[in-house]
Every structure is written in structure tokens, then in C-alpha cells.
Amino acid sequence: MSKNTDTLAAGSVAGDLRLVNVTKRFGDFTAVNDLTLTIPQGSFFALLGASGCGKTTTLRMVSGLEEPTAGRVLIGEGDITRLRPYKRPVNTVFQNYALFPHLTVAENIAFGLKRRGVKDVKQPVQDMLDLIELSHIGSRKPNQLSGGQQQRVALGRALINRPRVLLLDEPLGALDLKLRRQMQIELKRIQTEVGLTFVHVTHDQEEAMTMADTIAVMNHGRIEQLGSPTDLYENPKTTFVANFLGQSNLLPGKAVGTVGGDGEHVQVTLDDGTRVLVPSARNCAVGEQIIVGVRPEKMSIHASAAEVPAGRNVLAPGLVTDTSFVGVSTQYLVKAAGSEEIGVFVQNDGAQIFRPGTEVVVSWDPSQGFGLDGRQDIDAGAEADLEAAS
């Protein structure tokens, strides 16, 4: 115990949550596969993935509701792997809140403090009610509250214990879209205010990107990629991340060499013979097989090849197969012979809108593309995203 206090005083890794080689199997099914991860103290961390990817199991192993088959869970230097849930300095905001229906809002919030033997809970409960802006309804029962209010009670009930780590299990899943947006901002505000480590599990990539400092994208019990929201979005390292986080146009091809000073760009021949350039710095492909990725909003659409400014990658002419006007932008699907449909999002700056059936040319600035290893499943993560969205 004294040793733990020493390291705490020592500093840097004091309150970091660490999972070391954690594996969880349910019978033959491996839910979490040799996961190693450090979540720095005070950060807002998101575990993002489709259902069944192991993110909730990971969370439950931190809260103690599930025990790892192998590996260790630590907070700072303290090993909590085998600690019973009620002995862990960790609290959870449950997916459907799990508010105690027989207790009032205030009693729900006071529950954890009372269990730890805190005598005077009145003031802290009042402070928490203020923080979550529910002071006026402290004496109501949970079933008399709206979804958003219940969500805040669940948050307050966990926060009041000042846990070393706060776990949020799809905390906004039961709310409607507008309330969800509002609560996302609120959660972020509260996290900044209290400065606790938040670990947030979600299948909603937009939610993860809005709130988290760092996102870990999980797939099949492993972490596919970890980084800041912008980093993940701009530089996906796998087709899964490229497809799961936002949308990507992925074009398979072969790397044929480098061009530019110091091999600044990789030259790629796409399957239909078109030649394009990819920045070497953003290319993850090791071998010859390469998948060129471009986000739809990075692409431009033109009436003919002649209108494309010099220096851009240009695809073979195709036909517009679908035009969706969504207000801020227009989303096109363009299909050229011998290649997949290409998505293009164009800002509505008053430019011409192309109707379906029009022949067009699609282009992008070489610096906006990225290269992925060509031996992966090109559709990985695309269906998972659909599943998660439904």
C-alpha cells in the first residue's frame, strides 16, 4: 500500500488506466484478444466499434463486472484485475441508466457515498444536483423523469463518487438525436470541469469524434487504430478504419514507383489503368498491392476533363447515377466503366448541380489521398458501420 502511495506521489503514471495483455474468452468466442492499452489520467477516451467488437466487454473488465481470462488491469500502479466491483475506484454510467426505481433522484445520487460510509451526504448531493441541473426534482422517482433527465441522474450518481475512472457505456444511445447532440456537449463540459478520466464506449463514430480526445477503433477484440479524431479521420491505417469512420472511396491498384523530390509521391496504376499519385508520407502499403483512399468531400466533380485544373488526380469519365441534395452539400454517386461507384460530396456554393445520367469527371488533389495495404478486405468496416447505425 505504501509503495502505491509513493508511486502516486512520483507522478507521471499516477492515475493512468492500463490494460496489459488482456484477453477475455466466452467459451470458444474470444471477445477481447490480447489487448494492451494505456488511457492517460484526465483524458476523454472513446472505444469505438460495431456491436460484438469487444468494446463493452473491455469496459466491463475495467468496472469489474467481468473478469479477464488473462492479462491485468491497473490504475496507476494498483492491480485491480481481481478486485470485486464494489471495491474499485471506478464507476459506470450504464447503457439504460439502471437507476434504482424505488429511490428518489437524490437517494440514487447519494447511494455510492452512503455505501462507502460517508456520513453527511446532503451537501455533496446538492452540489451534484446543481452540476447536473436537476436541483428542482431531487425528490422525484426515476420513472417520473424524461430520458435526458434520467441520463443526467445516471451521470451524477457515478460522478459524485469522484472515481479514478468514469466508464460510459453507450450513455446516449437511448436519447433522440437532438438531445444526444446537446448531451454530448454537456458531457464534454462536465468532463473538462471535473477533470476525471472518462472512458466512453460507443458505436456512433460521430459521438466519439465530438467528445473524445483519443479514440481507439476496435474490431474483433483488437484495437485497429488509436489516435486523435482528426488523425484517425485523415490518416486511417486500415480499410476497416477508413470505412467505419466516415466514408471513403477505396480504389485498388498497383504501386509502380515514386515521383517527385525524395520520392514525395507514390505512383499508382489503378485497376482500370488510370494513373494517380499518393503522398508517400500517407502510404501504409508495404508491397506492390495498394488501395488508394479518398474521402468523398475531398473530391471535385467536373463537366469534362478539360475543366480539371492541372496537377490533380483524374479518374476516367463516368455517369452520375444518383444525386442527393442535402442542404449544405450535394452528394453524388458516379460510376465509370470497370470501377466501383465513387461518392463525391460537393459544398453548395452555387455551382452547377449534375443530374443523374450526366457524364462527368471526378478529380482530387494528390495530397488529399492516402494509401492502404492492398491485401486487406476492401469492404471491411463498411457493413459494420451500417449495422451499428441501424
Added chain:
Amino acid sequence: MPAHPQVHHRPSMKTRSVAVLNWFRKHVIAIVAGLIFFFLLVPNAVVVWMSFNKPSGKYNVKWEQFSLDAWKNPLNDGILHDPLMLSLEIALVATLVATVLGTMIAFAIVRHSFKGRGFVNSVLFLPMAAPEIVMGTTLLALFLNTFGVGFLGFKSILIAHIMFCVSYVVITVKSRLNGMDPMLEKAAQDLYATPWQTFWRVTFPLVAPGIGAAALLSFALSFDDFIITEMTAGSSLTFPYWIWNAVQKGIPPQVNVIGSLMLVITLAGIAVAEVPKWVKATKSH
């Protein structure tokens, strides 16, 4: 619209009979249900009604004259005192024991895994599906074979009543437990409640209404039981057994008074449980 304000079609006989037929078709199920409720509830009304009768003979079957005599003397000069007290005592003790035993079983079934689940379920189901006379005679045979006739009385009745109440307690508590969100217990653990605290602070208060309902059911089953009691009672007379014996000799209207009181208490109980819900429902409408 072209206006024909003066044209009123008088409904013809045919359309009117179709309307009646449609109304009937729409409400036939409600009418049938109403008649069945009438069938179910009329005997209760008769029990209450006949409690105000003043029969000239020993049999209180035919309405003769209004009187409050029976209500002024509900124990019939103390004749009903002993059987009523015996029934109450047995019902209270049987309820207590059966509720504890049954609740424990319900928890084991819903919250734990164990070997022999099918066996346990069968042992619980069979007493509910066995004819009472079979349970009564089998127990009688057991008591006679092991203890002899002298054992029959309070103890043997109590044993029998606990036996047939346990299964009903189990199903009642079990359904309440099944309806409880299992995450609540996880949430309590997450909020520093030990297993013991989790049980007393969260699980028990939430299951308590189910346990209460089970206890009420046990009490009613025990208090009202006749066939098994007759087999295991020896010479002790519970209230139903006393009525049974009295049928041949003549039933005093006091029996109807007791029956009416039981009905009133039940209806009051239903009112206490249901009225707040209606008030809430009406308010929110």
C-alpha cells in the same frame, strides 16, 4: 360541393338492422365477458345478501326476512371462535414458513445456476397439478404409517399447508424477480455496495411487492383449504372443515357474515392497490 341541404335519408329498416348487427358484432365479446363476470360474481353477492337473512329453520338457503342478527353476533355465541382461530393460526404460520422457503427457492432458480434444475421444477410443479384428494390421502398415509393417528391435528395440517403453498410462492416471487432489471444489481455493486448491501438496499425492496403478494396468496390458500385439511386434521376443526360438517346439520347465517367480511377485506385490498394507479392515470390523461 353541390348542396342538397334538404335531402335527409331516413334510415331504412335494412340499414338500421345492419347497424344493430354491427354494434352487436363489435361488442359481442364485451357482452359475453360481462355475462361471465356476472356468473363469477353473483355467488359473492348471494353470500352477502344471505348474511342479512333470518332463517326460520337451521338452513340458511331460502330468503325469509331481513335482519341484522347475524352481524350483531358474528361468532354465533362463540361457536365459530375456535375453528376461526385455528384457521387463522395455521394460515399465519404456514404463510410465514412457505413464504421464506419459497422465496429462497425463487432466488436460487432465477439468480443462480445449479444442477438438477429440471428435477427442482418438476417437484415444484407437481403439487400444483395434483388433485387435492391425492395430496391429502398420501400425507394421511405417511402420518399414519410413521406417527399413528395421534399425530393428526395442528402439526399435520400445518405441514400439509406449507407443502402446497411453497410452489405458489415460488411462481409469484419468481415472476417479480424475472421482471427486475438485472443491471440494477450490477449498478449497486459498481456504486460500492457489497453483495449483502446490494441485496438489502436494492434487490429486496424491489422484490418485496412480489413477496407480499405471495404471502397474501399463501394466506388465502391456507385459510380456505378444505380437502387436504379434512384428510390431515384428525379431530381438529378448521373454519372450512366446520362449515363442511355443518352443511348436514344446518348452516347459520353467521357463516355468511364471515364470508362477507373476507370479501370486503379483499375488495378493500384491491382498492388500496389499484386506486392510486387510476388517479395517476386519470391525472396524466
Added chain:
Amino acid sequence: MSAEAATEPAQTAGAVGAVATQAELRADRRVRRRRALLPYLLLAPGIAWLIVFFVVPMWSIISTSVEEGDMDTGFVLTWRWANFGDVWTNWREQIIRSLEYSLMCTLFCLVLALPLAYFIAFKAGRWKNLLMALVIAPFFTSYLIRTLAWKTILADDGWVMHVLTTLHITPLLSGMGWTYSDNSVLQTPFSVVCGMVYNFLPFTVLPIYTAMEKIDPRLHEAGQDLYASAWATFRKVTFPLALPGIVGGTLLTFIPAVGDYTNAVMLGGPKTKVIGTVIEQQMIGTGGNLPYGAALSVMLMLGTLVITLAYIKRAGTEEIV
């Protein structure tokens, strides 16, 4: 990546963690062992009670059923299986009559329970709980007293007789053998079955209602949307989904009914004697032949046990208990 970097300090911290884990592990194993035992401790007293006072007595009654002797000299176990032949010869009429009454009772209970459960489950809206409480409420007043009320209701000069006579239904009833004369229905199979239906109807309604209540009412809308009439929707959608409850309700009505003798005694007469009455008389009454009573009881027990076990086998035990 920070995920990579994390492994290194973890290794140095390994020793500290490992020591804590050993002690934790031991405590953990203890807790786990206690947990594995807990369900058995919870089950033991109640299940033991049921085994000792429900299962074991089945053996007692079988041994009693093959005894021989009389009230004065006592009964001795002589494995006299002929007792079973004797009771069949002596009381065949009552056995068959019991089956007839209980089958009639079950049939009428089903006919009444189906519309009633349907109405409460789908048409009663927020009155649902109240109506269900009213179905069960009779349970809470002594059923012997309520059964006696039928004597008043069905009395020769009562209003039910009046209606039946006016509508010329009484000759119909006596023509079918349900009553014995045109001016009385008491002390006949009619009054006995009437009392039985009244007493057992809640047992039929309850499981059927429980099954129907689980049915999503939108299925009815879907059925009617797909061109099924109300009646066709009931036959093709509601009925199959409620079938487990219907089978359960049938069982919970027929089995207690077949052994019942209170209605036959209180509302019937000498010509409505059923098997329960015979058993009662032999076991504790004037009959005085314990083995004969036991033999009849064993026959009843085995008969109902076969039906019940067949039901459990089909429906499983989880559904019903």
C-alpha cells in the same frame, strides 16, 4: 503509439501487482466456492420439505394400498394387489362419473375462459388489472360458502329455475339426463357441474390470460391488415400463440376437478357420488377400508401423474413454474 509504450512500465510494475494478486486470488477462490454452494443452500429447505411431504408420501400411499385387514385388528402390508381389482369392481360407476363430470367441467371452463381472457387481455385497456383482480377475488372468500350460495341460486323457487322453466329449457336438461325432473335442478349432475365450473374457472382463465397478455396487440392489426377477419385472426394468430396457456389452463382445471368431491356433495345428491367421496369415506369416514381408499387414490395419482408428466415433457418445466 501510446498503446505500445504502455507495455514497458507495466512490466516493472509486475512484481507489485503479482503479490497483491496472490492474496486476492485466494480470497477470490473462497468467495467463489461459497457462491457455488449458495443455490443449493437456498433450495435445500424448501425442496426437502416438498420431497418429504409430497414425494415420499406417494410411496406411503402405495404401500397402504396393498395392505389387508380391518379397522379393529389394524391393517398389515401383504402386497394384496387384488385391492385394485376390488375397487374397480366396487366403484367403477363412480370412477366413470368423476371422469364425465371433470371433462364436462373442463370443456365449459374453456368455453367461458377463452372469451373472458381475450376480453381482459385485449379490450379492457387500463381496467385490465382490476378485472383480473375480480376474477381472482373469489379466491379470497371461502369457497365452501360460495358453493353453498349456488343452493340459493339454483333453488326450486329461485329466479334461475324461473327463467329456465319459462324458456322451456328444463325439459331439455332432463331429456339429456343432466337433471332428473322438470321442476328441480339441484342434486343433479347439472348443479354439480355448474358448481365445479364456477369454482375452477379462475384456474382456467389465469394461464390463458397470462399467455394472451404477452401477445403484442399489433399482431391483431397486422393480421387484419393482411386480410384476415377478426375470427380468422383469432384462429390463426391469437389461438396458436395462446396455446401453451390454453393447454396449461386445461390441465390446471381437469386435474383438480377429477378429484373434487365438495361440489358433488354440497350441490349433488345420492346419484352424483364421485370417486373423491368414496376415497373420503374409505380413508376417514364410515367406509373404514383404508387400503381401498388408498388404492383408489393411487389410481387417481397415477392417472394425473401420467397426464402431467406428458405435459411437462412437451411444454418443459421452465414455462409453467
